[in-house]
Amino acid sequence: xxxxxxxxxxxxxxxxxxxxxxxPGLGFLKIRAFAASQAVPISGLSVQVSKDIGGNKVIxxxxxxxxxxxxxxxxxxxxxxxxDNMMAPVISTYDISTIYEGESRVYKVNVYDDIYVVQNxxxxxxxxxxVVD
Amino acid sequence: xxxxxxVIPNSITVHLGEPDEAARDITIPFTDYISNVAAxxxxxxxxxxxxxxxxxxxxxxxxxxVYNEWYRSKGYNFDITSSPTFDQAYTxxxxxxxxxxxxxxxxxxxxxxxxxxxxxxxxxxxxxRKTTCxxxxxxxxxxxxxxxxxxxxxxxxxxxxxxxxxYDAPVGNVEEGYPGSPVGLGYAGNPVLAIQRDLRRxxxxxxxxxxxxxxxxxxxxxxxxxxxKFQEIFSLPITGVVDKGTWxxxxxxxxxxxKLSDLYSEGLSEEEATFLYTxxxxxxxxxxxxxxxxxxxxxxxxxxxxxxxxxxxxxxxxNTVTMVKAFQEKYGLPVTGEFDYTDWTVLKNAYxxxxxxxxxxxxxFVNDLYPDYFLVRGTVGNDVRRFQMFLYEICRRDKSIPGxxxxxxxxxxxxxxxxxxxxxxxxDVNGVVGPLLWRKVVELSRG
Numbered sequence: 001x002x003x004x005x006x007x008x009x010x011x012x013x014x015x016x017x018x019x020x021x022x023x024p025g026l027g028f029l030k031i032r033a034f035a036a037s038q039a040v041p042i043s044g045l046s047v048q049v050s051k052d053i054g055g056n057k058v059i060x061x062x063x064x065x066x067x068x069x070x071x072x073x074x075x076x077x078x079x080x081x082x083x084d085n086m087m088a089p090v091i092s093t094y095d096i097s098t099i100y101e102g103e104s105r106v107y108k109v110n111v112y113d114d115i116y117v118v119q120n121x122x123x124x125x126x127x128x129x130x131v132v133d
Numbered sequence: 134x135x136x137x138x139x140v141i142p143n144s145i146t147v148h149l150g151e152p153d154e155a156a157r158d159i160t161i162p163f164t165d166y167i168s169n170v171a172a173x174x175x176x177x178x179x180x181x182x183x184x185x186x187x188x189x190x191x192x193x194x195x196x197x198x199v200y201n202e203w204y205r206s207k208g209y210n211f212d213i214t215s216s217p218t219f220d221q222a223y224t225x226x227x228x229x230x231x232x233x234x235x236x237x238x239x240x241x242x243x244x245x246x247x248x249x250x251x252x253x254x255x256x257x258x259x260x261x262r263k264t265t266c267x268x269x270x271x272x273x274x275x276x277x278x279x280x281x282x283x284x285x286x287x288x289x290x291x292x293x294x295x296x297x298x299x300y301d302a303p304v305g306n307v308e309e310g311y312p313g314s315p316v317g318l319g320y321a322g323n324p325v326l327a328i329q330r331d332l333r334r335x336x337x338x339x340x341x342x343x344x345x346x347x348x349x350x351x352x353x354x355x356x357x358x359x360x361x362k363f364q365e366i367f368s369l370p371i372t373g374v375v376d377k378g379t380w381x382x383x384x385x386x387x388x389x390x391x392k393l394s395d396l397y398s399e400g401l402s403e404e405e406a407t408f409l410y411t412x413x414x415x416x417x418x419x420x421x422x423x424x425x426x427x428x429x430x431x432x433x434x435x436x437x438x439x440x441x442x443x444x445x446x447x448x449x450x451x452n453t454v455t456m457v458k459a460f461q462e463k464y465g466l467p468v469t470g471e472f473d474y475t476d477w478t479v480l481k482n483a484y485x486x487x488x489x490x491x492x493x494x495x496x497x498f499v500n501d502l503y504p505d506y507f508l509v510r511g512t513v514g515n516d517v518r519r520f521q522m523f524l525y526e527i528c529r530r531d532k533s534i535p536g537x538x539x540x541x542x543x544x545x546x547x548x549x550x551x552x553x554x555x556x557x558x559x560x561d562v563n564g565v566v567g568p569l570l571w572r573k574v575v576e577l578s579r580g
Binding site (some may be wrong): 010029030032035037038039041066067068069072073081084089108109110113115116117118119120121122 | 231385
């Protein structure tokens with residue numbers, strides 16, 4: 001099954017309750033899409049962030065990059081950091097799918113409690129993008 | 134034979150596999166490479182000293198490969214491989230962590246050296262759990278950091294007490310190097326102009342960065358806003374101050390933008406051509422920087438008999454040359470009569486020293502002296518309060534001036550009054566308080 005994180009059916013499920021109990025912390029994801037050695041931001045790149053929970057695909061975020069090629073702060077549930085696990089924290093992995101001009105890509109990202117993770121997406125250079133005066 | 138000192142490369146070519154494996158080579162910014170390796174090798178949750186020690190090791194390892202041309206001297210067309218068996222783990226397209234990136238941006242031009250050696254030290258390391266080696270233990274750094282050891286102490290534990298950190302190495306292929314200290318609100322001069330020029334050009338591709346339209350050469354609120362937006366987009370700490378990380382990121386993006394444009398044979402636009410200027414001031418030059426050095430020279434000459442105190446105006450004339458030569462001789466600089474950025478730095482330091490060491494009997498006059506930076510909208514502090522006190526005296530007598538609240542904040546009302554005074558007394562109306570306007574305001578405040 002595929003769920004959206006704000007689906008009521010999913011929010012009321014035992015699966016969600018168990019997931020959120022195990023992941024009470026929050027990590028943050030930033031997406032930056034660009035081409036040509038960061039000379040050109042890629043706006044309009046579609047991004048979906050999801051996670052496999054109990055054999056279901058749960059979508060936590062869907063959106064597009066802004067005019068600077070950025071999606072700023074995507075909050076994602078992760079295990080809470082404690083003094084017990086700070087040195088080797090439990091890794092919470094999310095999947096990022098992107099689509100731009102018909103080309104799709106998939107990334108895996110490890111997210112930690114209260115830490116900003118940045119996923120750079122280097123689009124194949126195409127100098128027709130952006131402003132060149 | 135001249136010693137060849139290490140230079141931090143702008144970019145590094147990574148072979149995505151083992152040396153003899155058929156794999157792609159990619160060329161990426163050096164800082165991106167270090168961030169990627171650090172994110173691949175260590176946890177972002179580790180203590181800061183541990184992260185720093187590991188990042189120093191990663192930087193030095195990579196620089197050692199580059200400096201010694203380890204692979205290129207063997208006929209390969211790359212600097213390093215992505216294989217941890219041979220070099221360091223680099224993972225194509227992987228995410229990085231902002232706290233690690235911040236450290237990398239801060240220390241990417243520092244590296245470990247051993248004894249009197251010039252080359253970056255070959256900082257071997259391993260994880261310390263699955264594998265051990267004659268070098269740094271990644272997990273061991275965590276324990277040492279938790280014991281309160283600094284990054285350097287941790288590195289010495291593994292590499293010996295005769296290692297040290299070489300700081301602020303030159304960065305290759307960057308025409309304008311980092312000025313040495315952070316540049317922020319109220320600063321003026323070449324570095325500010327360079328920042329503004331670069332951001333204005335970058336803005337054409339990143340329109341979310343606000344335009345910088347006025348007060349070129351002076352770090353004003355507009356410039357600060359543009360810098361903040363740039364920092365936000367490029368995942369740098371949003372301070373509005375151009376530190377080393379922000380400086381080199383601006384340079385990198387500017388060069389990328391220009392390189393892209395070169396594909397279109399853009400060259401230098403007319404606007405940019407007029408925007409660029411030499412950092413050498415000489416006979417016949419005019420402008421705000423000439424006025425700036427006149428003011429400082431005049432203040433120093435007031436206290437120092439070795440420097441003649443001659444009348445000046447806004448032109449770099451014979452009097453300027455005479456004063457500059459005397460100043461250069463006094464401070465051990467090449468006596469040219471022309472004024473370069475080194476002279477500028479020494480002049481500002483001399484002025485600062487004078488402000489601090491003003492004789493007690495003259496302390497009341499220190500209050501009249503201009504601080505060594507421009508006051509602009511948003512500046513806060515005692516210097517603004519001093520200026521507002523002078524302004525207050527003027528406003529009491531001249532009701533045409535909008536007014537002032539003596540609160541130490543260069544607010545809208547202060548700016549309005551500054552603009553009115555500039556308009557009344559033939560200054561450029563830009564709302565910025567430079568040395569000449571300061572002097573005028575002090576003079577007017579006395580009636």
